Each structure stands twice: as C-alpha cells, then as structure tokens.
Amino acid sequence: MKAKNCLIFGGSGQVGRNLIRKLTRNNIKVIVVTRNIHQKSYIIKTQANAGYIDVVEANIFDEKKIRELFKKTNICINLVGILYEKKKGNTFKNIHSVFPSLLAKLCKEYDHKHFIHLSALGVNNASDSAYAKSKLEGEDNILKNFPLATILRPSIVYSVDDNFTTNFMTLLNRLPVFPLYYNGKTKFAPIHCSDLTDTIHHVISNNVYSKIIECVGPEIITFKEIIQKLLKLIGKKRLLLPLPLLMGRLTASVLELLPKPLLTRDQLKLLKYDNILSGKYKSNYDLGIPSTRYFDKEVEKYCYMWRDGGQFSTNKYKAENDLESDPN
DSSP, X not given: OOOOEXXXXXXXXXXXXHHHHHHHHTTOEEEEEEXXXXXXXXXXXXXXXXXXXXXXXXXXXXXXXXXXXXXXXXXXXXXXXXXXXXXXXXOHHIIIIIHHHHHHHHHHHTTOSEEEEEOOXXXXXXXXXXXXXXXXXXXXXXXHHOTTOEEEEESOEESTTOSSHHHHHHHHHHOSEEEEEXXXXXXXXXXXXXXXXXXXXXXXXXXXXXXXXXXXXXXXXXXXXXXXXXXXXXXXXXXXXXXXXXXXXXHHHXXXXXXXXXXXXXXXXXXXXXXXXXXXXXXXXXXXXXXXXXXXXXXXXXXXXXXXXXXXXXXXHHHHHHHHHOOO
C-alpha cells in the first residue's frame, strides 16, 4: 500500500495547524506551502515531529514550483481563503475560484488519491455576496476538473486560535454598546476546529468521496445568543443595540477602509443568511462523525484571557453551572 503524503495549502491558520497535528499523529507526512517561510515556519514546524513535516515557501500561483510538490504527494488539501479582498491580486475570484481550479487540474494530472477543499456553509443562498459567488464558482471548477474531490462546507469554525470568538471578546471588552445587525436573528451551527479536522481525517482514512459535505456543530445558535454567551463567559454586561440596515451599510463602508476591516459591506450581506444545514447534502453526522464539542464549554477553556484578572479571576459562569448541577 502506498504511503499517504499530504500537500497542504493554508497550513498556518487555525484549521491548518490543528489538521497538521492530527494527520502527522496518524503517520501521514505533510508538505505545507506558505508564502513567507520566515513569518510562518516557526509556527508550522512546531505542529509535528521532525521527519513528518516539510515547510516550503512558494507563491500559490507559481505553477512550476507547485507541480514539483504534486509529484511528491498523493493527497491535496486546500484551506486557503479570505474574508475580504486585498491588493496584489488577493481577490475573491483569484483565491476562491482560480486557485482551487488550478489545484484540481493538477490533482487530476498527477492522479492524486484525494483533493479536499474547504469552502463555506450557506454560500448557495447568498447570491448577492461576492464572497459567496466566488466560493460557488470555485466549487464548480473543482468538480469539473476533478470529480472525485470532496468539498467541505463548515459553519463558523472556532477555537482558541480563531479570529471569531477572540475578536468578539476583545470588542466586547472595549465597547460599551455592541451593534446587532438583522436584530441578531441569523442562525449559526458553530463547529469546533477539532471536530472539523476529525471529519477531514475521516475522509482521508476511509476514502470518502462525497463531493459536498456540510460540517456543523451540535447546536444551532443565533448571532445574538452567541454574543450573550460570550458576554456571560467573560463576565461583562453590554448594551446590545439593533441597528437599521442603512446604518450598518454606512458603518461597514467606513470599516472596510481599514487594513484589517472588522466588517465589510459584503460580510454584512452574508450575515443576512442562516449558516446551518441545508438538508441538500450529506453532513458530518451522516458520515458518522458527529460534533461533540459545545460552544460554551469550549470557549470557557480560553475565555479567561478576556476577564478582569485573567486566569486568576473568579469564574462566575462556572460557579453558576456548578450550583445548578449540584443535587444538594
């Protein structure tokens, strides 16, 4: 049986780091491509034992260099994605459509066993979003060029390394008032990073070829409920203020001028649509990989960094839960 050698694009993010640890612990060697080896390799190299990981610096559109890496591997995983467009060619079309199409063609040319692509849940419905359109176009290009590809569509992915819960807890610490768009009624099914990487490993180890798989956590939570849970976890009280859509658009048009915008007009459009199972495709539950980690319990493990007093603060949330569960 041929050894499994995995080529990973986007390995320095929260999903990539967790996935590298999971794959290498299961004797799968990985090659991780990064655009800046000096900035990223010190993080990536610590995720696996020597001999199981190789970090290569390359521009993701440098086809000649990427081809050489495909010759050494038989599995390709694409985790590359952006939430907002930047300069120097980092557009939704280039990153979400053109690049995945290139990878799919190379997977077919070099007869790769697997091509796993990370997309996003809910992109079918958000037809007015440039982000969603580019994701859908990328999925279509992949399946045309490499029909055996497996596309994963996760809801919000969270962990201590995310840019979701950590950013919101930072904002909730600093802002006396927090805006709610669409009255905070948008539904999500947050999935912990480890549960998502369990699904990816299951796809590889069990030779799953299901085209599109929706990945969700064990609970459905509205945006307002997520913010309320985070406030409770960090021991803060804030005014949650529903904002009219026009005000939201004006705010987003200003914020998207920042180098790392907190909100863009395109993201505001996405927030209009629920981020839960559509029922049209298989899910991680159908594969026999149910999510076992609940939002409150997981965020509680690292939320102390945003509490007054840090890790030595009194955890009122935990104390309340202990009282509720104590039969005496």
